Amino acid sequence: MRVVRSVEEVRAQVRAWRKAGQRVALVPTMGNLHAGHISLLQLARQRGDRVVVSIFVNPLQFGPEEDYARYPRTLDDDIRMLEEAQCDLLFAPGVDELYAEGGSQRTLVSVRGLSEILCGVVRPGHFDGVATVVAKLFGVVGPDVAVFGEKDFQQFRVVQLMTRDLAIPVEVVGAPTVRADDGLALSSRNRYLSAEDRSRAPAIYRSLQEGAARLRAGERDFSAIEQAGAALLAAAGMKVDYYAVRDADDLALPSSATREFVLLAAARLGSARLIDNLRVPVG
Secondary structure, three states, rough: EEEOHHHHHHHHHHHHHOOOOOOOHHHHHHHHOOOHHHHHHHHHHHHOOOOEEEEEOHHHOOOOOOOOOOOOOOOOHHHHHHOOOOOEEEEOOOOOHHHOOOOOOOOOOOOOOOOOHHHHOOOOOOHHHHHHHHHHHHHHHHOOEEEEOOOOOOHHHHHHHHHHHHHOEEEEEEEEOOOOOOOOOOOOOHHHHOOHHHHOOHHHHHHHHHHHHHHHOOOHHHHHHHHHHHHHHHHHHEEEOOOOEEOOOOOOOOOOOOOEEEEEEEEEEEEEEEEEEEEEOOO
16 A cells, blocks of 8 residues: 555556556545444445545534544554555645645635535534535545445535536445444544443434334324434433434435435534434335
8 A cells, every 4th residue: 555645646646547447436534544434445445446545634624613633643553454454545645735725725615505404503614624625635536436434424415416516527425334233333533432421322323213213104293203313312411413304315304205314313422423324215
């Protein structure tokens, strides 16, 4: 595996691969890798001949009161994991390499509407930062396909819509959420959980399972399902940001045209903010 830090090094390597007729897959990450990230790499390997993983803790997607400074940076461990997973190229730029003005960016990509609901309400500007850095990584790497985890389902939809609206020739693929044995979705932020909070955290997945069971049984009182789900999270000691039933296609409120629901939850437990979701086809 090559480890590079400059835009030109990435572009030179991708040009060589393209000259050889190879298909390039990209997995954007913020590092602090775990089994969930490796599952993205494995899916990328199925979709491309060469796999590029980027590690970049993006300052644009963190709010002023959020955890940018303390976000775990574990590059040496990440490199070992990627080597074992047979990654071809790691792009690990510094902030100045991607943002010439030191983290200030005069041009922002904003996916209107979709970026302003759910997590966008409690994290204003977050998805502008996500869309901007992903668009920039697409411009740097020029992949044929890019793989994103569906645990961050709203982010996944934002990236899909941004890619479509800007006519960027990249296939955006979602990878299923990887979970611990007790159902908790794997996340870099799980390390913020104390032992007691970690024992409570699986309640977020259980609440989604209960909501999904009600939808599968034919219940369509979405408000009642949302209230019950939020109550389960609160009973587990969580501060609820939201518990919502939405159309899985565009995260709008469900309608008679909905073909698949998605239940989404975000809650704070100790110093960690947990998010999760569960998709439910209309039966």
